[in-house]
Amino acid sequence: MSKIVKIEDLNKAAQKGLVTLMPKKTKIMVGMATSGIASGAAEVYKALDEEIKKRKLGIILKKTGSMGMDCIEPLVDVVSPNMPRMAFGRMTAKKVPALIDQIVKGAIETEKPVYVIDEEEFICTDKKIKYLKGRRPAALKDIPAIGDVPFYAKQVKLATRNCGVIDPENIDEYIARGGYFSIYKALTKMKPDAVIDDIIKSGLRGRGGGGFLTGNKWRSCREAKGDIKYVLCNGDEGDPGAYMDRSLMEGDPHSVIEGMIIGAYAIGACEGYIYVRNEYPLAVANLAKAIEQARDYGLLGKKILKSGFNFDIRISKGAGAFVCGESTALMASLEGKAGEPRAKYIHTVEHGLWDRPSNLNNVETWANVPLIIARGGKWFAGIGDKASAGTKVFSLVGKVNNIGLVEVPMGIPMKDIVFDIGGGIPEGRAFKAVQTGGPSGGCIPATMENLPVTYDDLWKAGSMMGSGGMIVMDDKTCMVDLARYFIEFLESESCGKCVPCREGVHRMRQILEDICAGKGRKGDIELLENMSAAIIDGSLCGLGSSAPNPVLSTIKYFRDEYEAHIRDKKCPAAVCKALIKYRIDVDKCTGCGRCPKVCPTGAARGKIKQAHTIDLKTCIKCGACLESCNFDAIIVE
Amino acid sequence: MNKVMNKKIKEIIGKYDVDKTSLIAILQDMQNEFRYLPKEALVETGKHLDMPLARIYEVATFYNAFSLKPRGKYLVEVCAGTACHVKGGFNLLEKLERELNIKCGQTTEDGTFTLEQVRCLGCCSLAPVVRIDNNIHAYLTQDKIPRILKNYKK
Ligand SMILES: Cc1cc2nc3c(=O)[nH]c(=O)nc-3n(C[C@H](O)[C@H](O)[C@H](O)COP(=O)(O)O)c2cc1C
Numbered sequence: 150m151s152k153i154v155k156i157e158d159l160n161k162a163a164q165k166g167l168v169t170l171m172p173k174k175t176k177i178m179v180g181m182a183t184s185g186i187a188s189g190a191a192e193v194y195k196a197l198d199e200e201i202k203k204r205k206l207g208i209i210l211k212k213t214g215s216m217g218m219d220c221i222e223p224l225v226d227v228v229s230p231n232m233p234r235m236a237f238g239r240m241t242a243k244k245v246p247a248l249i250d251q252i253v254k255g256a257i258e259t260e261k262p263v264y265v266i267d268e269e270e271f272i273c274t275d276k277k278i279k280y281l282k283g284r285r286p287a288a289l290k291d292i293p294a295i296g297d298v299p300f301y302a303k304q305v306k307l308a309t310r311n312c313g314v315i316d317p318e319n320i321d322e323y324i325a326r327g328g329y330f331s332i333y334k335a336l337t338k339m340k341p342d343a344v345i346d347d348i349i350k351s352g353l354r355g356r357g358g359g360g361f362l363t364g365n366k367w368r369s370c371r372e373a374k375g376d377i378k379y380v381l382c383n384g385d386e387g388d389p390g391a392y393m394d395r396s397l398m399e400g401d402p403h404s405v406i407e408g409m410i411i412g413a414y415a416i417g418a419c420e421g422y423i424y425v426r427n428e429y430p431l432a433v434a435n436l437a438k439a440i441e442q443a444r445d446y447g448l449l450g451k452k453i454l455k456s457g458f459n460f461d462i463r464i465s466k467g468a469g470a471f472v473c474g475e476s477t478a479l480m481a482s483l484e485g486k487a488g489e490p491r492a493k494y495i496h497t498v499e500h501g502l503w504d505r506p507s508n509l510n511n512v513e514t515w516a517n518v519p520l521i522i523a524r525g526g527k528w529f530a531g532i533g534d535k536a537s538a539g540t541k542v543f544s545l546v547g548k549v550n551n552i553g554l555v556e557v558p559m560g561i562p563m564k565d566i567v568f569d570i571g572g573g574i575p576e577g578r579a580f581k582a583v584q585t586g587g588p589s590g591g592c593i594p595a596t597m598e599n600l601p602v603t604y605d606d607l608w609k610a611g612s613m614m615g616s617g618g619m620i621v622m623d624d625k626t627c628m629v630d631l632a633r634y635f636i637e638f639l640e641s642e643s644c645g646k647c648v649p650c651r652e653g654v655h656r657m658r659q660i661l662e663d664i665c666a667g668k669g670r671k672g673d674i675e676l677l678e679n680m681s682a683a684i685i686d687g688s689l690c691g692l693g694s695s696a697p698n699p700v701l702s703t704i705k706y707f708r709d710e711y712e713a714h715i716r717d718k719k720c721p722a723a724v725c726k727a728l729i730k731y732r733i734d735v736d737k738c739t740g741c742g743r744c745p746k747v748c749p750t751g752a753a754r755g756k757i758k759q760a761h762t763i764d765l766k767t768c769i770k771c772g773a774c775l776e777s778c779n780f781d782a783i784i785v786e
Numbered sequence: 787m788n789k790v791m792n793k794k795i796k797e798i799i800g801k802y803d804v805d806k807t808s809l810i811a812i813l814q815d816m817q818n819e820f821r822y823l824p825k826e827a828l829v830e831t832g833k834h835l836d837m838p839l840a841r842i843y844e845v846a847t848f849y850n851a852f853s854l855k856p857r858g859k860y861l862v863e864v865c866a867g868t869a870c871h872v873k874g875g876f877n878l879l880e881k882l883e884r885e886l887n888i889k890c891g892q893t894t895e896d897g898t899f900t901l902e903q904v905r906c907l908g909c910c911s912l913a914p915v916v917r918i919d920n921n922i923h924a925y926l927t928q929d930k931i932p933r934i935l936k937n938y939k940k
Pocket residue numbers: 354355356357358359360361363383384385386387388471472473474475476477509510511512514515616690691692
């Protein structure tokens with residue numbers, strides 16, 4: 150590969166990328182992010198590869214990231230002449246021959262796409278390219294366009310613009326989508342200060358939790374004294390139940406890398422590190438390949454684009470510690486030490502990694518940067534909410550029908566995400582609450598479903614934006630158990646450096662465990678509130694000072710549930726094992742004999758074709774009978 | 787000391803300069819190679835980096851990815867992330883404890899399985915999930931567990 154120096158070189162790479170991105174011949178893409186692979190995408194890919202080779206077809210087979218709709222994976226996208234792009238959901242290796250058959254015929258037979266994409270939007274360059282000149286073939290008339298699928302209709306894809314569209318291992322496809330033109334623009338036409346001004350103008354706030362204005366942080370780091378400065382990327386994603394950053398690093402690693410190059414230029418940094426969570430091997434692999442390609446093109450390394458600017462990036466793998474997502478702990482970990490945070494009054498923009506000025510941003514923050522430089526800060530500021538510009542990626546999971554990764558404009562009401570995009574609650578159950586912000590966040594109850602999703606509104610409601618976990622809960626989720634769950638998580642992840650966090654969170658966990666076990670005492674709620682105040686005040690880092698949030702917000706909105714546990718020894722959601730009983734609804738039980746078979750203790754018993762019973766003495770409440778019953782006859786209360 | 791192990795340890799250390807920053811990376815390589823951190827590995831790493839064993843031990847015990855005890859042939863990791871928790875992942879853990887006849891954190895007597903909990907595997911959309919020997923088992927239910935374990939025992 151020859152190095153990119155001039156705009157013509159970039160254009161040439163873009164042309165090359167477009168050939169595979171929107172080919173004249175048939176192309177098949179398989180969504181091969183971690184969640185796709187876990188749903189069986191690798192087997193589908195293998196079957197496609199074999200079938201194509203067996204029949205000697207000139208079909209391009211590619212891997213891509215995830216478009217977000219994980220509930221229909223494995224997802225196979227087909228682009229062929231005279232057809233729009235078609236997305237086939239829930240693919241299996243078995244269905245592959247039939248799919249190939251119909252592709253060869255140019256027809257739609259047994260396999261029907263879930264949706265079609267008539268044109269690709271190139272958001273960096275503000276262009277749209279159609280797949281089809283004329284009208285869609287009649288066979289596809291009834292298939293919705295992607296924009297009409299409820300899951301996608303209200304989404305705006307900025308940070309995830311390339312996920313599920315490009316082959317993440319192909320730099321030319323990234324360039325074809327307008328990538329690396331932003332660093333070219335910055336290096337050739339903008340002074341570092343102008344770059345920072347544009348980022349400030351965009352209103353971009355950190356997507357990793359706190360929502361700090363990115364441009365301001367960059368400016369402080371630029372102004373800090375020191376010859377050697379670092380830009381760092383926080384890919385630790387410790388929030389359990391969230392995977393936005395994984396999806397970005399896997400599906401579009403170049404956007405993160407380009408963002409960091411632009412940041413480094415603006416700040417005056419010469420080295421960068423991406424700190425990736427231990428559990429994300431595919432993200433590490435794709436980032437490593439992308440860095441290699443960027444080096445080959447002269448977009449990383451010495452004299453980038455023949456300017457005087459030198460910058461390179463290294464990847465560092467985390468080793469499994471939630472607290473390492475915290476900025477100072479992350480830097481300690483990068484230095485090879487145990488990841489213990491340090492006091493906040495020493496600013497990392499001045500004294501960070503190896504005591505040098507360091508600027509840390511989250512993966513999604515970095516991925517937004519090239520787009521802002523391409524389209525201008527003013528354009529970006531016009532999207533979303535006034536004080537929370539742009540979009541936010543959320544992992545919409547839990548008790549919701551359409552599970553997946555969604556990117557929405559800031560300010561969108563919570564209920565639009567849960568009901569319009571998420572398709573509501575499964576099995577017609579009642580919507581109870583949404584948990585955001587992970588272990589540092591809180592719950593938004595269903596009564597506040599109109600709450601606009603912005604940094605400040607979430608904060609005022611007692612939760613926070615966090616990095617983007619959004620866990621939907623129905624009436625079968627116990628809020629006391631949830632609070633206990635988060636506190637237990639934080640207890641095990643506290644680094645133990647300061648007493649309020651180490652001992653306080655430990656004690657809170659014991660109290661919550663007692664409440665869940667039916668051993669709660671009068672005054673426990675107040676005790677939890679008092680302890681929370683002390684822990685918030687006395688902890689050194691954000692882990693401790695936000696640890697009580699899940700408890701406080703559930704007490705605030707679901708105090709009656711705490712009281713039911715403590716006073717009545719009842720778990721209204723029927724989750725806490727010490728407070729529930731399993732029994733069989735004799736009217737519904739058909740005596741099919743399934744539950745006695747699965748019950749590990751023999752508590753579920755009965756004669757075939759006669760209503761069964763559960764012996765409460767031997768029942769260990771494992772839920773095996775509930776899972777196995779086809780007649781809804783198991784009652785938990 | 788086991789000769790093969792000793793050679794491997796030397797090999798891994800040989801890849802790194804004498805730079806304290808590399809400590810975590812060296813331990814990660816050791817963990818990958820042996821699936822736990824043998825004492826010899828910690829001692830040799832300390833000698834190479836000119837660091838007291840206590841510092842090595844501090845790091846080795848701080849991070850969840852490191853294990854000081856040998857693990858079984860297959861690692862069974864039950865996701866205890868939020869999405870998996872609200873979908874009843876805890877029942878899967880208890881089922882696995884009963885099936886394998888061990889508690890979370892232990893290894894079966896025959897050395898086949900080690901049972902552990904992890905915090906989110908990033909597959910929250912497929913909750914509840916269990917990862918066995920790096921394969922994700924999605925939307926898992928208790929009744930599927932015996933058959934899955936049987937496949938590994940073969
Ligand atoms: C305990 C704790 C864990 C955190 N975990 C993460 C994380 O996993 N990912 C992340 O981007 N930020 C995390 N943060 C926030 C970071 O400290 C930091 O604010 C952020 O990475 C800065 O980037 P941003 O300004 O682009 O958001 C965490 C903070 C705390 C206190």
